[in-house]
Amino acid sequence: MGTASEIARRIEAKDIRDRWLLSAPALIIIALCAIGPLTIVFVYSFLTPGDYGDVVWKFSPDAWISVLFQRDIFDGTWSFADAHLSIFWRSVWLSLMTTLLTLVLGFPTAYFIATRPERTREIWLFLITIPFWTNLLIRTFAIQEVIRNEGIVNALLTGTGITDRPIQMLYTDFAILLGLAYVYFPLMVLPLYASMEKIDFRLVEAGYDLYANRWKVLRRIIIPLAKPGIVAGSILVFIPSLGAYVTPRVLGGGVKLMLGNFIELQFGQGRNWPLGASLSMTLLAIVLAALFMYIHFTARRGGNTHG
Amino acid sequence: MPERPEKSTIEIRHVSKVFGSGENAVIALDDVSLDIRENEFFTLLGPSGCGKTTLLRLIAGFSYPTEGEIKLYGQDIAPLPPYKRPVNTVFQSYALFPHMSVGENIAFGLEMLGRPKSAIRTRVEEMLALVRMEHLRDRKTAQISGGQQQRVALARALAPQPKVLLLDEPLSALDYKLRKDMQIELKRLQHETGITFIFVTHDQEEALTMSDRLAVMSSGRILQIGNPRQIYDRPAERFVADFIGETNFLTAEVTGLANGKAEVALPGGAKIHALLTEDRELNGAVSVVVRPEHAEIVSNANGADLKGRLANIVYFGTDTLYHVVLETGETFIVRRQNSRKSVDEFSEGTAVGIILADGSAQILRD
């Protein structure tokens, strides 16, 4: 009996060793590519900015204070940085709206594809992913072309007499929202499709059989079953939207900044690398907070389907 | 005085269902007509792929007939979506909602009907007790066995007290004991609730023991409708006779017709009276069917209807089967009930005779 437990213990020890060994490559990559750079950013955020960019190796909490506050150049007092707050707010708000918009448009799209005959589904998926083949910058400029004052949309509006003057769409929050939603739409549709494709549509029939009309079948059966896709799609859209750079740059025209642009500014013209670093860490914190909130929220809802 | 026909719950008139088109067209139902009466236990019996599920789906409203009409209480149900039909289904695949517990599954239909919460709770408890699943109310449906899932499916369909319950092989995953119990339970329920049951099975014994009436189907067509006795004793077609129970087929020659019966000459030359399921012209060779328990084996072949050699004796507990090779080379099976008194008066290899009970032979429609 002693030998049996001895063997069991040895096998377990070997198991654990093997597991570490097998996951070593992944762990090394994570250490090199994620934790390493993040540590550098974290350290930089506590240093003093150099005169021409870069950093001076001298501790200073100023960068972190500047995330929310600004120092008056004349009397040196700190006050709330309204400009910073509005950028944070715009980033979060636009990302939320982008997530919502892609979800509202993506859900019926994914449902449509998932209910096609098997052969045609691949064609639809292929069509959805085509924009991915084109450079992001080019796609964004294409949107600019469509919505600018002399673009097709305004030409149509004025041409048909719906408005007598072009509507200013470019360089507004609307333009950024449109751009983000367009760019991240496939990232919402694909996970939604993946979870809908797994739905046994006989469950939908069972729902109809039990007196649920279309709306109730959607709410009580299809949406709960598609939830993994909704969660994955929302995360995949929200996070990159929050840090988006190209889209707000081109469609917001440098007037409507998002966090990504603001961070870039610190490393470029602003020559304040520590502030850029602390803003980056803040962005990371917002993402993590959003992620935790989302998981917490959906997990609670999942346990309470009666609600 | 002719009896007034009983009230029909469901009338199915010349219904056909074709899947696909052109070369790939599958005729799943071919001109099916059927009346199902109020509070009847009606069974659709037939081999796999004969169209049983297809017919149920048309009644439930998940698909529409290519041709024909279905009426519920005299009204055409074509314009009603499934959620407006007072019909519930126990699906062959169960189709339980995986994101809900057992109790929530059973409550679903009642919730959709907008029943008050307290009534729903009581009804769910009743249903759980009925299918003996009280202890599993809060389990997710993925965490219970196949037989338990089947019982939940049954409880879920029964909970809203539909007018018609469609059951697509609802007992196939249960073990023998539970299956027998559920059969009795289903019959009791059907009597008590006044619900019309349309039950699908390919188990002929189940069909015979449970049904008030049954329809035997084959490749999209209904071959015969009748009560279990009629189907078993008076099969109209070879397929029906063959599908249900063990049967002997004989080729005979018609020699005369008299008051609903035909006189036929059997292979050995003996003449017997055979029954007809319908009036029609008969002449020449016909197929005659005799159930093994309707024949008697005798040691003295003189004067017997059929003569042959006893090839095999198979002891069955309650019965013994005698396999007799006739002079024509065909095998005829006689079933005899065992009793304590019965002795082994026959031995394999000896010459024996077979006497057919009066009215045991039945002429098949060809």
Ligand SMILES: Nc1ncnc2c1ncn2[C@@H]1O[C@H](COP(=O)(O)OP(=O)(O)OP(=O)(O)O)[C@@H](O)[C@H]1O
């Ligand atoms: N959606 C469909 N598309 C094409 N053919 C179908 C479809 N549904 C059923 N069929 C065909 O119709 C015929 C009848 O099918 P059905 O499911 O009604 O059989 P069944 O009698 O219920 O068989 P089982 O006892 O195996 O459940 C089969 O040949 C089947 O292949």
Ligand SMILES: [Mg+2]
């Ligand atoms: Mg079937």
